[in-house]
Amino acid sequence: MYTLKVEAAFEAAHRVVGYPGKCDRLHGHNWVVEAIVEGKTLDDLGMLVDFKEIKRALQDTVDMYDHRFLNEMSPFSAGLNPTAENLARIFYEALEKQPVFKRDTHLAGIRVFESPKTSVLYTKD
Numbered sequence: 001m002y003t004l005k006v007e008a009a010f011e012a013a014h015r016v017v018g019y020p021g022k023c024d025r026l027h028g029h030n031w032v033v034e035a036i037v038e039g040k041t042l043d044d045l046g047m048l049v050d051f052k053e054i055k056r057a058l059q060d061t062v063d064m065y066d067h068r069f070l071n072e073m074s075p076f077s078a079g080l081n082p083t084a085e086n087l088a089r090i091f092y093e094a095l096e097k098q099p100v101f102k103r104d105t106h107l108a109g110i111r112v113f114e115s116p117k118t119s120v121l122y123t124k125d
């Protein structure tokens with residue numbers, strides 16, 4: 001089994017509405033998002049997936065949130081808090097639909113860093 005990881009980043013503000021502390025106030029993060037891809041077979045070049053392709057797909061997935069107030073954007077505008085947990089699931093569900101996964105490769109997880117020391121890993125199970 002091979003495990004590959006690529007990283008993208010975006011900057012955005014949010015509020016964790018209802019949080020009993022300062023995270024309820026408007027603030028921003030330099031969000032870092034990792035996509036973790038797994039698979040057993042390599043292509044003719046010896047690659048699991050092309051780093052360039054998966055990195056572009058991941059950056060395209062997060063770009064719509066760059067320099068935004070996340071609470072005002074779908075699906076958060078409906079009342080879902082834009083926590084790292086919810087962002088990780090939403091990015092997972094968006095990226096897994098991209099046509100970059102070939103043969104037996106699949107998206108194993110998305111990790112969202114709210115800061116260098118705090119992150120959430122979302123996997124399908």
Ligand SMILES: [Zn+2]
Pocket residue numbers: 014023027028029114
């Ligand atoms: Zn925050």
